[in-house]
Amino acid sequence: DTAVSQTPKYLVTQMGNDKSIKCEQNLGHDTMYWYKQDSKKFLKIMFSYNNKELIINETVPNRFSPKSPDKAHLNLHINSLELGDSAVYFCASSRGGSLGNEQFFGPGTRLTVL
Amino acid sequence: AQSVSQHNHHVILSEAASLELGCNYSYGGTVNLFWYVQYPGQHLQLLLKYFSGDPLVKGIKGFEAEFIKSKFSFNLRKPSVQWSDTAEYFCAVTPNLSGGYNKLIFGAGTRLAVHP
Numbered sequence: 001d002t003a004v005s006q007t008p009k010y011l012v013t014q015m016g017n018d019k020s021i022k023c024e025q026n027l028g029h030d031t032m033y034w035y036k037q038d039s040k041k042f043l044k045i046m047f048s049y050n051n052k053e054l055i056i057n058e059t060v061p062n063r064f065s066p067k068s069p070d071k072a073h074l075n076l077h078i079n080s081l082e083l084g085d086s087a088v089y090f091c092a093s094s095r096g097g098s099l100g101n102e103q104f105f106g107p108g109t110r111l112t113v114l
Numbered sequence: 115a116q117s118v119s120q121h122n123h124h125v126i127l128s129e130a131a132s133l134e135l136g137c138n139y140s141y142g143g144t145v146n147l148f149w150y151v152q153y154p155g156q157h158l159q160l161l162l163k164y165f166s167g168d169p170l171v172k173g174i175k176g177f178e179a180e181f182i183k184s185k186f187s188f189n190l191r192k193p194s195v196q197w198s199d200t201a202e203y204f205c206a207v208t209p210n211l212s213g214g215y216n217k218l219i220f221g222a223g224t225r226l227a228v229h230p
Contacts, residue, residue: 004157035218041202043158043220056217090157103218105150105158 003027004106006091012112013081020077021109023091031055032074033092033103034066043090049074081113118207120221127195127228135190135224137179137205147188148206148218149179158204164188175199200228 004025013019025032033056034046048056049068063079078085091106121136139145149161162173169181179190188205205221 033218041152041223041225043204043223045217045219048217092158102148102160102163104160107157 029093118221
């Protein structure tokens with residue numbers, strides 16, 4: 001009964017490669033998010049989509065491109081990977097984008113760039 | 115810019131000790147407040163949240179937090195910790211910005227280690 005799932009769980013790749021992380025939620029939510037957790041455990045929002053429309057876009061390099069094919073999916077594609085992209089990426093979803101709606105988090109994808 | 119400060123980066127306690135983790139935020143308007151927990155190797159889970167009403171909020175697993183508006187604080191407490199409470203604890207805020215989108219701003223986290 002996975003609510004928010006991410007694939008892959010671990011991703012090890014070389015600098016310069018392009019990779020994607022997938023996220024799916026089966027909660028019927030219409031808002032999804034990507035967060036980055038760095039090596040010091042600091043969590044920061046990257047993007048948010050509401051009904052497949054981008055509503056939050058923090059200061060993220062344009063090598064990162066989110067794509068939402070439907071309300072239940074929000075994928076993250078990263079071009080030309082750099083060492084500093086190594087982190088744990090968490091997907092989350094909520095019922096609506098309104099303030100205070102609880103966000104449910106996925107298990108995370110640990111990305112290591114060599 | 116809005117920010118969330120967690121004063122203790124690492125806390126070490128013995129079982130049955132009382133816990134208080136500090137959280138302060140910088141935004142002066144209406145906010146919604148959250149505490150999330152991340153057990154080793156697991157994803158974030160919501161412990162408790164404050165939207166309005168009684169400033170003393172009860173959460174899961176015996177945790178509670180008190181919103182003190184005048185101090186811009188939302189400290190997490192538990193009267194008696196257990197070894198299983200060993201985890202990373204994150205305070206988070208959604209400020210009531212124009213557009214009203216649900217953007218969680220996290221503190222840096224507090225790593226709690228409870229020794230048997």
